[in-house]
Amino acid sequence: MTTIKTKDFILRPIKLSDAKIFFEAEQDKEAKRNFMTTPETIKQVEEDIKDEVSQYKKNKPTSEKFTIEFDKRCAGWIAINQLNTPFLEHKAKIDFCLHPNFRGKGIVSKALKEVTKYAFKKYKLKRIEGWCRTYNKASQRVLEKNGYKLEGILRKNKCKNGKYLDDAIWAIVK
Ligand SMILES: CC(C)(COP(=O)(O)OP(=O)(O)OC[C@H]1O[C@@H](n2cnc3c(N)ncnc32)[C@H](O)[C@@H]1OP(=O)(O)O)[C@@H](O)C(=O)NCCC(=O)NCCS
Numbered sequence: 001m002t003t004i005k006t007k008d009f010i011l012r013p014i015k016l017s018d019a020k021i022f023f024e025a026e027q028d029k030e031a032k033r034n035f036m037t038t039p040e041t042i043k044q045v046e047e048d049i050k051d052e053v054s055q056y057k058k059n060k061p062t063s064e065k066f067t068i069e070f071d072k073r074c075a076g077w078i079a080i081n082q083l084n085t086p087f088l089e090h091k092a093k094i095d096f097c098l099h100p101n102f103r104g105k106g107i108v109s110k111a112l113k114e115v116t117k118y119a120f121k122k123y124k125l126k127r128i129e130g131w132c133r134t135y136n137k138a139s140q141r142v143l144e145k146n147g148y149k150l151e152g153i154l155r156k157n158k159c160k161n162g163k164y165l166d167d168a169i170w171a172i173v174k
Contacts (some may be wrong), residue, residue: 001056004066004114004121009107011066011114014052014077018067019045021074025099034136035097038163045095060084064119068098068111070116075102078111080119080128091127092119096139103138113148120174130170 004011009019011093014022026032026038041043045147065079079113096108096116118124130148132139140150148170156164 001068002064002118004118006110006114008070008110009075010069011111012048012069012076013056014065014067015129016046016049018077019049020101021051022077022097025076025097030100031097034133034139036158057106066092066111066115068102070102070105070107075099075107078108078115080115080123083123090125091129092123092125093129093131094119096128097141109142109145112142116172125174127171127173131170132170134166134168136168140168140170146172148172149155 001013002011003013010088018161019042023042025038025115026035032038039048042153053067054062055063055065060083063081064083066076067077068075076096078094078096080124081095082088085091094155098108116128119128122151128148130139130143134153144150145172151169151171154167155170157167158165
């Protein structure tokens with residue numbers, strides 16, 4: 001279990017008491033538009049947290065999720081996903097979400113910098129991806145500012161409520 005301290009915020013292991021803020025972080029219009037699915041109850045978030053916490057003890061976890069703690073308060077999360085996939089052990093995917101009260105302060109830009117550096121080193125990665133909706137300009141800017149490059153657009157890659165959605169694939173390689 002890792003904690004990363006910076007002068008602006010702390011990235012620490014997630015815990016059950018983060019559930020309310022994690023839930024609220026994904027209830028606004030922007031989050032609902034940007035994620036394929038969002039939790040419907042706090043209970044559901046608690047179950048996800050338990051699954052994520054169980055990963056901390058594993059030798060080869062499939063994910064590592066951090067709480068972003070700003071001003072001593074849980075502000076959201078950032079996660080390294082798709083770790084240790086057979087034949088794709090050299091790569092992972094980053095996801096993040098901030099509670100609306102904390103957005104637009106440069107927090108995720110800085111958190112992504114820390115987590116990208118950490119993930120390359122800890123998991124000996126060669127490639128980290130960030131997948132976004134093409135209309136999610138804030139996420140794409142955060143990735144761009146951290147050296148991720150837009151590699152392409154997967155057209156009509158997802159289908160949500162009968163609408164086909166394009167995915168923008170960003171990645172950084174080492
Ligand atoms: C995306 C998200 C994580 C960004 O976190 P944040 O801490 O608010 O982001 P930052 O403040 O570090 O940076 C946002 C950048 O995007 C820019 N931006 C924000 N909205 C924008 C828009 N509509 N068009 C263009 N740029 C935009 C900001 O100006 C800033 O860039 P700058 O530093 O060059 O000015 C946050 O908005 C969020 O949680 N959104 C909902 C969930 C979500 O979309 N998660 C990601 C799914 S892939």
